[in-house]
Amino acid sequence: MTEYSQGSVADAYDILVDGEWVSADSGERFAVYDPSTGEELTQVARGRETDIEHAIEAAVAAEDGWRRMAVDERSQLLYEIAQALRDHEDELAEIETLDTGKPLGTGRSHAQTCARYFEYYAGIADKVYGDSIPLSDEYVDFTVREPLGVTAQVIPWNGPLSVFGRSVAPALATGNVCIVKPAEQAPLSPLVAARVIDDHLPDGVLNVVPGFGTEAGAPLVEHDAVDGIGFTGSVPTGKAIATAAAENLTPHYLELGGKSPNVVFPDADLDNAVENAVKGFTAVTGQVCSAGSRLLLHEDIHDEFLDRLVDEVDSLTVDSGIDDPDVGPLVSEEQFEKVQRYVEVGRKEAGEPVVGGSALDRPGYFFEPTIFDGVDNDMRIAQEEIFGPVLSVITFADEQEAIEIANDVDYGLVAGIFTENVQRALRFSKEVAAGQIYINEWFAGGIETPFGGYKDSGYGREKGLEAIDEYTQVKNVCANIGTDWP
Numbered sequence: 244m245t246e247y248s249q250g251s252v253a254d255a256y257d258i259l260v261d262g263e264w265v266s267a268d269s270g271e272r273f274a275v276y277d278p279s280t281g282e283e284l285t286q287v288a289r290g291r292e293t294d295i296e297h298a299i300e301a302a303v304a305a306e307d308g309w310r311r312m313a314v315d316e317r318s319q320l321l322y323e324i325a326q327a328l329r330d331h332e333d334e335l336a337e338i339e340t341l342d343t344g345k346p347l348g349t350g351r352s353h354a355q356t357c358a359r360y361f362e363y364y365a366g367i368a369d370k371v372y373g374d375s376i377p378l379s380d381e382y383v384d385f386t387v388r389e390p391l392g393v394t395a396q397v398i399p400w401n402g403p404l405s406v407f408g409r410s411v412a413p414a415l416a417t418g419n420v421c422i423v424k425p426a427e428q429a430p431l432s433p434l435v436a437a438r439v440i441d442d443h444l445p446d447g448v449l450n451v452v453p454g455f456g457t458e459a460g461a462p463l464v465e466h467d468a469v470d471g472i473g474f475t476g477s478v479p480t481g482k483a484i485a486t487a488a489a490e491n492l493t494p495h496y497l498e499l500g501g502k503s504p505n506v507v508f509p510d511a512d513l514d515n516a517v518e519n520a521v522k523g524f525t526a527v528t529g530q531v532c533s534a535g536s537r538l539l540l541h542e543d544i545h546d547e548f549l550d551r552l553v554d555e556v557d558s559l560t561v562d563s564g565i566d567d568p569d570v571g572p573l574v575s576e577e578q579f580e581k582v583q584r585y586v587e588v589g590r591k592e593a594g595e596p597v598v599g600g601s602a603l604d605r606p607g608y609f610f611e612p613t614i615f616d617g618v619d620n621d622m623r624i625a626q627e628e629i630f631g632p633v634l635s636v637i638t639f640a641d642e643q644e645a646i647e648i649a650n651d652v653d654y655g656l657v658a659g660i661f662t663e664n665v666q667r668a669l670r671f672s673k674e675v676a677a678g679q680i681y682i683n684e685w686f687a688g689g690i691e692t693p694f695g696g697y698k699d700s701g702y703g704r705e706k707g708l709e710a711i712d713e714y715t716q717v718k719n720v721c722a723n724i725g726t727d728w729p
C-alpha cells in the first residue's frame with residue numbers, strides 16, 4: 244500500500260474532517276466497484292448528515308484563518324499542492340483508471356490536469372483585486388473581491404480528479420474553505436488526491452465526505468452554513484441543488500449535461516474531422532458532458548464520411564482501462580443498463596446501428612462504440628443525453644439547416660464545426676447557443692478557457708479567470724471625504 248506523509252491509501256478511504264481521516268459516525272462503509280470486472284475494489288466510509296455537520300463545523304472554524312492568510316503564503320501552498328499531485332501522478336492516474344474505467348493514458352492526463360489547476364489558480368491567488376471607480380470629487384470609491392466562505396463541491400464520477408481540481412483550486416485560491424462530496428460510483432481519486440495534499444493545508448480548510456447523493460450531498464447543499472455550491476452532474480440533480488440553494492439563497496453554479504452537435508462541412512479537412520468525431524463520442528466511453536454525441540454531416544460527404552468513421556471505430560480497442568485501450572468500460576452497472584436501454588430505443592427509432600450495438604461478452608461494463616445513421620433530430624437518441632459511446636448521425640443540406648438542428652435541443656454546453664471557411668465558422672460561433680464553440684478540433688480549449696452551459700446545460704462558469712467570479716463576491720467601498728479639506 245502506498246505510503247503518504249500521514250498514512251496509506253487505505254486510510255484515504257475514510258472521511259477527511261479537520262485534518263483527520265476518520266470513519267463515518269455510523270461506522271458504515273460502501274463498496275466501490277472496478278467497472279472492468281464488476282468486482283469490488285474496496286470499501287469507503289459512508290458519510291451521512293452528522294458527518295457533514297462535523298465537516299461544516301471544521302470548515303467554519305478554519306474559514307477566518309484561511310481568508311486572512313497573506314495571499315503570497317496561500318499562493319505558495321497551492322504551488323506546493325500542485326507539486327505534491329505531480330509527485331503522485333502515477334498513483335492518481337492508476338486509481339482514477341481503476342475506479343472509473345477510463346484508459347490509463349486518459350487517467351494520467353486527468354491527474355496532470357488536476358495538478359495544473361492548482362498551479363494555475365496558485366498564480367491567480369495574489370491577483371484577485373477590484374476596481375477604483377471615479378465619482379465626484381468628495382468620494383473615493385473602490386471594490387474588493389471577498390471569498391464566499393464555506394463552499395461545497397459536489398462532484399461527479401466521470402472526471403473525479405479533474406473536477407476536484409477545477410472546483411477546489413479556485414475556491415481555495417480565493418480564500419474559501421471547502422467540503423467536497425465525491426460521487427458514490429467513483430470516489431477514490433478525489434480521496435487519494437486529498438490524502439496527497441492535506442498536510443499542505445491548515446486543518447479544516449479542505450474536508451472530504453464520501454457518501455451517496457441523498458445521504459451526504461443533500462444535507463451538504465441544504466445546510467445554511469454553506470455559502471457557495473459548485474455542482475457538476477445531471478439536470479435533475481442540478482434542479483434539486485438549485486432548489487435547495489434557493490431556500491438559503493446560497494450562490495451556486497451548475498455544470499450539467501449536453502447533447503452537443505458536431506457539424507462537418509464538405510470543405511473540412513476530413514481526416515481531421517473523422518479523427519475528432521471518433522474522439523468526440525468515445526473519449527471516456529462517451530461519458531463526458533462535452534461529448535460530441537450528435538454528428539451533423541453535410542449530405543455531399545455523408546456516405547464517404549460515414550464509411551471512414553465506421554472503419555476507424557471498427558479498429559478501436561475496447562478493454563480494461565488499466566491496459567490503456569482506446570475505449571474502456573462504462574462506469575457502473577447502472578450506466579451500462581442505461582446505455583443498453585438507449586441503444587434499444589435507437590434501434591426502434593433509427594433501425595440497426597451501422598456499427599456496434601452490443602455489450603461485450605465478458606465481465607465488466609463494456610459496450611461497443613455504436614453509431615446510428617439516418618437519425619432525425621426529433622428522436623430521443625438525438626435529444627437525450629445517453630452518456631455512453633453512442634453517436635447519432637444526422638444529415639443536413641445547408642448551413643442554415645445545420646444551425647437550426649444544432650440549436651434544436653434543450654442543452655447548450657458545447658458545439659463544434661469542421662470547415663476551412665473562416666466566415667462560416669465564425670457565423671456558426673455567433674448563431675449557435677452553447678457555452679463553448681470548437682472550430683476544427685473537438686475538446687479544444689483548456690483549463691484557462693471558461694467552461695459552462697447555455698440553456699439546460701446550467702449556469703455559471705468554471706475554468707479560467709471566470710471561476711474567480713463564482714467563488715468571490717464584490718464589495719463596494721464608498722468614502723465621502725468631503726470637500727472642505729484642510
Ligand code: TXE
Pocket residue numbers: 397398399400401424425426427454455456457459460461462464475476477478480481483484498499500501531532578581628629630
Ligand atoms: O448524476 P447525479 P448520476 C448525467 C449523465 C448520467 C446522469 C446520471 O447523463 O447518465 O447524469 O448520473 C450527487 N443533493 N451526468 O445519477 O445524480 C451525487 O452523489 C446533492 C452528467 O450519477 O447528478 C454525485 O456526487 N448531491 C455529468 C453528483 O451529485 C446529490 C456528470 C452527481 O450525481 C444529490 C455525471 C442531491 N439531492 C452525470 N443527488 C456531467 N455534467 O458531466 C445526487 N447528488
